Amino acid sequence: xxxxxxxxxxxxxxxxxxxxxxxxxxxxxxxxxxxxxxxxxxxxxxxxxxxxxxxxxxxxxxxxxxxxxxxxxxxxxxxxxxxxxxxxxxxxxxxxxxxxxxxxxxxxx
Numbered sequence: 001x002x003x004x005x006x007x008x009x010x011x012x013x014x015x016x017x018x019x020x021x022x023x024x025x026x027x028x029x030x031x032x033x034x035x036x037x038x039x040x041x042x043x044x045x046x047x048x049x050x051x052x053x054x055x056x057x058x059x060x061x062x063x064x065x066x067x068x069x070x071x072x073x074x075x076x077x078x079x080x081x082x083x084x085x086x087x088x089x090x091x092x093x094x095x096x097x098x099x100x101x102x103x104x105x106x107x108x109x
C-alpha cells in the first residue's frame with residue numbers, strides 16, 4: 001500500500017488549493033489613451049517634419065578643412081574586429097574621462 005506522511009499530504013493539499021486559486025489568464029483591453037502619449041507623439045512629429053529647425057550654420061574655411069581632413073584620415077585606420085577597453089586601470093570608469101588609460105588628447109593623434 002502507498003503511504004504518505006502527514007507533511008506530504010499537507011504539501012500536496014496546499015499545492016492543489018494554490019492551483020485552483022490561481023485564476024485563468026485572460027486578454028486585457030487596451031489601456032485608456034493618455035495625454036502624455038499625445039504630447040510625445042506631437043513633439044516627435046514636429047521633430048520629424050523639421051518645421052522648428054534652425055537655419056543651417058556654415059562652418060568657416062579653416063575649421064571645415066580641418067574637420068574634413070580628420071574625416072578622410074579616419075579611413076586610414078582599419079576597423080578592429082574586436083573592441084576592447086581603452087582603460088588600463090582596474091578602477092571604475094563612469095561617465096567622465098578619468099580612470100586611467102588614454103586621454104581624449106591621446107586618441108586624436
